[in-house]
Amino acid sequence: MAQQFWRVAGLTYLEYVNLTSSHLRNCLKDKFKVAAKNREAFASTYTSFANGKEVSTINITYSDVIPTPKKN
Amino acid sequence: MIRSIVSRTSSLINKSSVNTFARRTYATDAGANEELLTFSFMVPHQVIFKDKKVQMITLPGAKSVMGVLKHHVPNIAELKPGVVAIQHDANTTENYFISGGFAFINPDASCYVNAVEAVPLDQIDPTEVKNGLQKYTQLYNEAVDEKDKAIALIGLETHQHMAHAVGVTFSLAAEMS
Numbered sequence: 360m361a362q363q364f365w366r367v368a369g370l371t372y373l374e375y376v377n378l379t380s381s382h383l384r385n386c387l388k389d390k391f392k393v394a395a396k397n398r399e400a401f402a403s404t405y406t407s408f409a410n411g412k413e414v415s416t417i418n419i420t421y422s423d424v425i426p427t428p429k430k431n
Numbered sequence: 432m433i434r435s436i437v438s439r440t441s442s443l444i445n446k447s448s449v450n451t452f453a454r455r456t457y458a459t460d461a462g463a464n465e466e467l468l469t470f471s472f473m474v475p476h477q478v479i480f481k482d483k484k485v486q487m488i489t490l491p492g493a494k495s496v497m498g499v500l501k502h503h504v505p506n507i508a509e510l511k512p513g514v515v516a517i518q519h520d521a522n523t524t525e526n527y528f529i530s531g532g533f534a535f536i537n538p539d540a541s542c543y544v545n546a547v548e549a550v551p552l553d554q555i556d557p558t559e560v561k562n563g564l565q566k567y568t569q570l571y572n573e574a575v576d577e578k579d580k581a582i583a584l585i586g587l588e589t590h591q592h593m594a595h596a597v598g599v600t601f602s603l604a605a606e607m608s
Contacts, residue, residue, distance in 0.1 A: 363493070368581030375585060379512045380530040380547040382589040386559040387550060395548070398476055428570055428579040 374426055381425060466501040469541040470517070472527075474549045479527070480517075488542065489516040490534050491592070499534075499542055506536045512592045514552070515544060526552050528596050530589070557599045563590040564601045 365375045384395040405417040467484035489498045491513025510532050517525045532546035567586035574580040
C-alpha cells in the first residue's frame with residue numbers, strides 16, 4: 360500500500376500529528392483554547408561553549424518548529 | 432461508513448476462546464451476559480478513560496472508519512483526525528474529536544486509544560472551523576510545491592473532519608458569490 364501523502368511530501372509523522380493537533384487547538388472555544396495553547400507551547404535554548412566562553416545561542420519555540428507553507 | 436468487525440477465527444489455536452463463543456446471546460439479553468470491551472483512552476496530559484467497560488467504540492482509522500467490539504481481531508491502527516464514538520450501553524454514546532494517534536486492539540479483548548488531543552465535540556467553535564476551512568482551501572489552491580501542498584492539505588483535511596463533526600457546512604459556490 361502506498362504511503363500517506365504527508366510522508367511522500369517529506370513530512371514526518373510527528374510533524375503531521377503536531378500540525379493536526381495545532382489546528383484542533385486553534386478551533387477550540389476560548390476558555391478551552393487557553394489551556395490547550397499552554398500545552399502546545401515550548402521553548403528551547405541551545406548554547407554552545409568553547410574554552411569557557413559562549414560561542415553561539417539558538418532559541419527555538421513552537422512556531423519555529425511547526426512547518427508552515429511558504430508565503431509567496 | 433466502513434465497519435470492520437471480525438470474529439476471532441483463531442479459536443482452534445486459543446482454546447479458551449471456544450467457551451466464550453458458546454456464551455453468545457441475543458442483543459436483548461442485557462446485564463451479566465453482556466460482552467463488554469475494556470477500553471482505555473488517553474492523551475498525554477489526561478487519562479480520559481482507564482479500563483472502562485463499553486459496548487463498542489467507533490474509531491476514525493486512517494484507512495477506514497472502524498467499529499471495535501469485544502472480540503475484534505488484534506490490530507494496531509493509525510487514527511486520523513476524527514470522532515471517536517464510545518457506546519457505553521444501548522442508550523449512551525459519548526463523542527470525542529481526536530487530532531490523531533493510534534489504537535491498539537489487544538488479544539485479551541482490551542483496546543487502548545492514544546491520541547495527541549481529544550476534546551468533547553461541544554468544545555469546538557464552529558466559526559473558527561469555518562474560517563479555517565476557507566483559509567486552508569485558499570492555501571491549498573495557491574500552493575505550488577509538494578511540501579506546501581501537503582501542509583495545506585493537512586490543514587484542510589483536519590478542518591473538514593472538524594466541520595463534519597460539529598455540523599458546519601462549507602459550500603464553495605456560496606463563498607464565491
